[in-house]
Amino acid sequence: MKIKLWINEKEFTDDVSPDIALLEWLRSKGFYSIKRGCETSNCGLCTVLLDGKPVLSCSTLAIRANGKYVTTLEGVEKDALEIGGFMADEGSEQCGFCSPGFIMNVIAMKNELTNPTEEEIKKYLVGNLCRCTGYVGQLRAIKNYLKSTKEV
């Protein structure tokens, strides 16, 4: 099936199998920030934005992205570096395997919620699993990042 979509504002067209997941298709195009961390749609590592909303690319068919705008970590490098810096400051970057999915969801949350409370942050990010940390450092980092975006 033919699809046309925009990834990080660049147009792509392809002929795809109807059963290929968006995750595999994006990686085949070189977007290696997107990782598969589970087989059960519950780790959040594969999060990308589809028309600005976070989706699990492992359980979204590539054909679902037809005509839409996809954003991956490669397209939000400046924000990713900033958030990564706050995570490093709090010692919460650890192995970094979960960071791409976390960062995409933090960006989606920043665009969707104004001044989220700690509970709202936890609820928004509940689908992002980290095997290394206890989330406390990440929570501090996210709060610091959100605060910094208000100060600019």
Ligand code: FES
């Ligand atoms: S790879 Fe785990 S939720 Fe997508």
Ligand code: FES
């Ligand atoms: S930092 Fe290692 S899985 Fe999250």
